Amino acid sequence: MAYWLFKTEPDTFSIDDLARANTLWEGVRNYQARNFLRDEVQVGDRVFIYHSSCKQVGIAGIGKVERAGFPDPFAFDPTSPYFDDKSNPEQPRWYAVELSYERHLPLLPLAALKANPALSGLPLVQKGSRLSVMPVSEAERQAILAMV
DNA sequence: GCCAACGTTGGC
């Protein structure tokens, strides 16, 4: 079972929203993140939910993968802001996964994550990285959970 | 609101 970290803007979708219902993690429009969703994220994997672009940025909880990578249906919907006319069901360009809620964590602020040497390899804390879906190693998982 | 860093686009 692997661990991942997904970013989300809580004004749009937060750990509280996930706690209410499963969600399709759609709208990822970055190729590196897409490759993880399409090729590597597996059912049963756990996902640290990170709140970005808000007052308290940091890890807010954990979700669980219920459905592994499948073509992002929003890319096919002309009325969706995530529509991409270069993606089609025969040759999908973008992928989504489905998540369920596992639990909240007491917010682990970005500053604290940055200050933890065990997490220095995580793209989240690296300057300039905008990766929104990233793997979390076993050592990083332990380091994060040890901060709770 | 600012701005640095990044990814994408498009002209050549």
Place this chain on the structure above:
DNA sequence: GCCAACGTTGGC
């Protein structure tokens, strides 16, 4: 294939 311009991300 290069690279400048542009739009987006995301912390502060």
